[in-house]
Amino acid sequence: MADPNDRILIVGAGIAGAATALALAPLPVLVVAPTGVSADAATTLAQGGIAAALGPDDDPTLHAADTHAAGAGLCEAEAVARVTAEGPAIIARLAALGIRFDTDESGALALGLEAAHGRSRIVHANEDATGRAVLEGLIAKARIAPHISRRADLVAVRLEAEDGRVHGLWCRDHGGRLVHLSGRAVVLATGGIGGLYASTTNPRSAVGSGLAMAARAGAVLRDLEFVQFHPTAIATASDPMPLATEALRGAGAILVDETGARFMADVPGRELAPRDVVARAIHDRIRGGHRVFLDARPALGAHFARHFPSVAQLCRTNGIDPERDAIPVRPAAHYHMGGIKVDGTGRTSLAGLYACGEVASTGLHGANRLASNSLLEALAYAQWIAADIAHRQAHAPVAASAAPADGPPAGIEAVRALMESHVGVVREGDGLRRALRLLAPRMAQDDAALVAGLVTLGALERTESRGGHFRADHPATGAPRHSEITLPAAAARLAAHAEHALREAV
Ligand SMILES: Cc1cc2nc3c(=O)[nH]c(=O)nc-3n(C[C@H](O)[C@H](O)[C@H](O)COP(=O)(O)OP(=O)(O)OC[C@H]3O[C@@H](n4cnc5c(N)ncnc54)[C@H](O)[C@@H]3O)c2cc1C
Known part of the structure; x- marks a missing residue:
């Protein structure tokens, strides 16, 4: 039997998890995800398609320019250039895997037009069921891939980290028991946070569990306040x-x-x-x-x-x-632009920890995602993560630490109502402070409250309006800057806000 310390652990089986698992061949992979192609993954719900500069009037540089314009000054130039350049090759690779994209009468790929794209460049499958078609194709390949195994009975709850290195995962099984898994690397592919809002297009389960795990392990998170609200x-x-x-x-x-x-x-x-x-x-x-x-x-x-x-x-x-x-x-x-900060190979600030898909902040989307760029991003980074892991030595085995203690969830409906009322399409200081006062006492115990609190803190501290973040009390756009946070820094900043509120109150 293969040494468990050699395997790569992937949390999540949406497009990011499935594509990374396939790209890692022949390295042994264990995917922890409760579902296959189900409504639990936002990927299954993706309708429009995948953006790629394929039309005769198009070019990756035009796609890049549209991505920057939508991102409102916060896109990272290198991420944008690399991902948009990769678009046509990614579509070709998916087609080679057997995924059938829609074509026009001449047999060429049918390219749709979406908001803020200067060209028709949205490749789609089964008309408006692209996500499901692509995920079904990837998961069919993963099922027969000898290097991939899956634990559908487990949900990941904590990363195991020591001295800035992640070397395992704690999961919970159906019976509520904690199960420890070790691996040479962990890839978080847990999706977005729309489920933290009462009105969302995301699966209800999309409450940022990967963000919470990364935060508790000490990873740097970036631009959490940028949430995209789908208009329709x-x-x-x-x-x-x-x-x-x-x-x-x-x-x-x-x-x-x-x-x-x-x-x-x-x-x-x-x-x-x-x-x-x-x-x-x-x-x-x-x-x-x-x-x-x-x-x-x-x-x-x-x-x-x-x-x-x-x-x-x-x-x-x-x-x-x-x-x-x-x-x-x-x-x-609808979509979280913020996430776990990663570099061009999908590495987070913690050794051995990678993030892919919506949970990651790669720099592609800046303050606002251009439509249909997220499936593309996940597919591009899946390859780059796999290549990086393949070139790294497995580390020496580390003994499992004590099982984590987690408290009872704080009540997701209360969190959803707070986020909807105060951290939505239009935000203002008083509402954000109110939400933070109510969320802060729950953040240590509950992962959903932790992520909601960190998003709210970012929104409170960003006193400008840009992209997906609009402050009615600060409608102007300031100088472009990213926001970064770790859990210890958040705790200090929360304490400062609480003290300030107390001073105002007396
Ligand atoms: C309605 C809708 C339409 C969209 N349309 C488009 C579109 O046309 N084009 C586009 O580019 N993007 C679109 N998007 C965005 C895009 O679908 C998502 O950003 C993308 O699919 C995210 O993929 P992912 O793999 O990161 O996450 P997901 O597909 O959400 O997968 C996350 C996976 O992680 C698992 N998971 C989560 N937490 C845990 C845990 N603790 N333990 C174990 N497993 C866990 C989940 O069960 C799931 O399997 C759309 C989104 C929505 C909601």
Whole structure:
């Protein structure tokens, strides 16, 4: 039997975990993930597709320029250049794995247009079911790959770290028992944080468990305050909220209120302005007492279901006929630009710990992600992480430390309500301080409260508006700067805020 100290542990089986596991061949890999292709992974829900500069009028430098423009001054030039350059090769590799992307009548890849992209460059599969199609393809390969094994009965709860090096994981099994796993490296691929918000398009389970584990192990986290709110989640009681993909607006669907007024008509870019601009416009309209609808009838009419079968199905399930009715929409937490800080090889600040996919902050997205860049990012970094691990020596085995103690969860619904009210599309100091006062006492015990508290702290301390972060009390944009935090630094800053609040109160 292979030495467990030689294996690589991957937490999560969305696109980031699955692609990294495959790329690591022939090194032995153990994937810890409770689900396969299921709604537990945001990847399964991805509709629009994967951005890649493949059109005859396109070039990776144009894709890079659009990525920078959306990222509002915080994208890292090297990450943007490398990822956008890799796009066409990534699509070719997926096609070689047997993933069938949609083509036009001439047999060329059909390229969709999405907001803030200057060219049509969104590659898609099964029309608007790209994420599921790609993940099914990757997981089918992973199932037959001899180097990959999987523990579906375990959920990771803590990293095991010593002297700045991670060498294992503590997991919980179905019976609540703690199980220790050792490995030469750990790759966190646990996805985003939308589940921390009452209104989200993410799986409810996306509460940032990887961020919490990395924070508790001492890793540097970056730009946590940048959360992207998708403008057009379908306004139903479903949780998570179904998404009306941006590609609908790319195909000509317009935003109107209940009076039929097209309120984006005078905004530069109109319905295809950057997501934060559209989300704020809808938020303001709703705060003004209106209802907002995405009207695809003039653009798509009876062709809706043919081009957007997943959205058509989601609408029908919620009693909406998109060929006859405008679709009610409102913004919802969708994507986390912030995450565990990584370098160009996916390494975090802790030796032996890597992060891939939405949980990572690579520098690609800056303050606002360009649509369809996240699946691309996960696929690019999966290879770079695998290459880096392959070139590193396995370390000497380390004995397992004592099992961690964790407290009872703090009550996720309370966290979701606080984040929704105070750390949403529009933020302001008083609300952020209120949320932080309520979250702070729970952060030591509960991972969801810890991540929510760190996002709130970042939002409070960023006294400017930029990309996905808008402060009503600081609407101007300041000089570009990243925010970085570790858990000890957060504790000191929280104490300073509490002391300040106390002084104000007396
Ligand atoms: C509705 C929707 C539509 C989207 N559309 C697009 C699009 O068209 N194009 C695009 O580029 N991006 C899109 N995105 C964003 C994109 O889908 C995600 O950013 C991406 O799929 C994240 O992949 P991931 O592998 O990092 O995380 P996920 O796919 O969320 O996978 C995370 C995995 O980690 C597991 N996990 C989490 N915590 C633990 C733990 N403690 N122990 C064990 N396992 C754990 C989960 O069960 C899951 O398997 C969309 C997102 C949503 C929600």
